Amino acid sequence: MRRWATAVAAALALALLVAACGGGGGDEQSAQTVGIEWGEPENPLIPGNTTEQNGGDVIDALFAGLVKYDVDTGQPSNEVADAITTTDNRTFTIRIRPGWTFHDGTPVTSQSFVDSWNWTAAGPNAAGAQSFMEKIDGYDEVSPEVPTAPTMRGLRVVDPQTFTVTLEQPFTIFPLTLGYSAYYPMPQRFFTDRAGYEAAPVGNGEFRFESRTPNQNLVLVRNDQYAGSVKPQVQRLDFRVYSELQTSYDDVLSGNLDHVRQVPPAALTGDRWRTDLGAGAHQKEGLVTDSLGVPLYDPRFANPLVRQAISMSIDRQTITQQIFGGVYRPATGYATSAADGYVPNQCGELCTFDPQRARQLLAQAGGFAGPLTLTANSDGGHDPYMEAVATSIRQTLGIDARYAPVPSFSEQRRLANAQQFTGLFRNGWQGDYPSIETFLTQLYRTGASSNDYGYANPAVDAALSQADQAPTTQAANAGYAAAERTILADMPNIPLWSRPVIYGNSARVAEAEHNPLNRQDTTTYRLNPQG
Template structure:
């Protein structure tokens, strides 16, 4: 039986920070067959190859289907549009056959060329797509992305991609990559219709995918609505009519709307509802928790000379009391980090960070002195609309009390503005780099975050030794051996500490009692095709 608290807004349980919250109430106004989902403005227009953050990818996953898909229960990999993905013995050459009969939302067919043209467009450097580096292992990528600044690539086609027939294409890689099939469910690998290439700007205003839902409408900074695509050829067809993604500036406000019946899904329960398991009392059967592929970190802008010394970065890491913060702020629901990889992912190795992720005030002070101290104010920057204020304040307080330097939490109003600043390299202090795996592999916590020039390496970390370790892992003959080699690459990060691991977290999502069946995935998303509604009460 679900219990509800409708009388009052939530109070933050600790004095480290106070969030202004608003109580929701009344009818949401959404039609009966529309499910409403908590959301935030994405960083970029909704093009798969240019969408590498969570808000945008939530919509991409509704509008598009990939070659493979990930189980909402355990993130295991299954074919979606792919009939088969056949590797060569050395995992350097792949033959991909797609299922016939699939169409985009405009009725045009999805063909092998739909994938090849989309991948070429994303990989071509002058197009400036954030997901371009996902194709760096394909032969010809270097020609599309010359090192000389301002140089024009000699071609806009990846030489490693060949269309064989309407349902078959081949991929030749620069070097073996055993986990390549696992990667192919990520949004950067989605196909694109011909209409995109004819009118990219028009597509941005009205995306056309091949997934279970089609784009219907959008009001910027307010909502985006998708509706069921009845021509969807996948096995998991949508059972509801529409999904409305609603923009919230405060996670607490979204949670109150959930509790009061004005919202159907919250991706993350706010910390104000964790103390005393308030959220379980509020939501009853709608409180869902499962292991997640999620980590929370703080990064250094290594393009700022003040943060170049690794001893300074290690000192700050060792000044953070993770055990106390996770216990007091998150009611023990987070696990203090001992490395850069989530414990729930296959291939995780404990204690990769070693002493540098252990709270040690004396050693932290010694390292700070060795680094020559820190002058001025040290900022911790995060978006203010994602429920990060309390823990950011607590981390700032721990560093300040331990090292005796001025540390302040500086919120950026919205996630989209925060991401714009990250991409523009505008940060003058440490900044939040929470991460949700792109696909279920230890590699997803490493390559795109720490390889030189990678898509989410917003701090400009570069270490040739680390890059070479990734190359060795990519070339492993089996996935278990690849996992061992990726773990060896992870250990190199402890030498440099470009990013401070804070904690890993489970998925703690909230569902309304309108939903008869619904699943939060290990990627902290609502599995939209599993959602069904309870019969309407007379």
């Protein structure tokens, strides 16, 4: 899972802007450096413990996985993997290409993947992406806080270039998922010197770590030994911490920054961003959504009629037009149209603005006690639309709905992890792979890694499990769609809208692309010749 946000310290960000404006300085190094808008990651840069966008963007440049996703279509193809084969959708034989090495010169082997996956699954490590390993046979023995086995029996090294994965039950789309960062390999250095690794991460990707100043920037340098088929073209990537999305956008326009990963809502109105950025304005269909999570651990939200009433009190159409200039689309379900298996209008009337019906549902539920707070991190550019959503709820239902922002993404995640939200909370989600399943399992299965609501429905768990085991992808998608309808009726997470992948480049940049999963493809980055 990748959560979308920015998080920084304003004073340090300002110091950075003064000291390191733009990628277009006078020296040769800066002339080959791409400056990228960024925010501090939630955790150290460990693939199995990174489930948010800031850390994920760096990890995707540092590492290469078994599978990669096409920059235009998002469709998978083998990268480190030479072949992934199965006869029963339960046991998979994975053969990796020779010649791949980590940045420290050590080889990438089948053991590298097996060790990484076992570490992520192990309960004592409390890895954020642990639940991505839950389908592997033996996960239940290694995942508790006190494991009863040291490793998962479903992972077996055959030889340095081959390993097998046996799942607890068939999972038809398993190969599709293997481009997600939770499945990246880890070097031996991580296991023997974790502190050293965290200070200077070592991957196998197109860029390698050079330096980091916390709350200021992180620099990667091109890996000239990268074994991938498409080589990086720029020398350095400078991920720069910003406290305000608008500031980073303005810096792209002025030439003090090269790439902004999203566009502030104010610039979307009237398509101003296209005028501002010209050829640097980019948009493509994606797997990105916004929603309002419901803290089901708060008894005020226990009745699903309350949740449904709130959903039907939100005027999505007006908000997307007025705040986002019509670029975002009102949600009709949890998945987006770019996902394989997407079914339109899954949400039906529950995602339709209907003030009268919303008030009826709330009355049937017995009303709502006390103020209703809506929370988001204000450093991510969310304030305008969160205010608008709160206003729509307040005016429709007549309850005291208030937007109560927190200053940073890290604070937002702290509240989520501690289950301390006292009202609705903003949920930004981008798919991990191009399937309807990526919008369901990690968000709504009982105990899943991104189930921040405390949602549990045995019928949903069973439906997802049945879909996993379907004999074909088409049958699996039909099962996932049925599960989606059940979850929407429960409404643990209120869909708001889907959004295309939108990003911007300065005039200095010839090319810098994202794929439909909103992951930067840093091998596409090219700078215009300096005149």
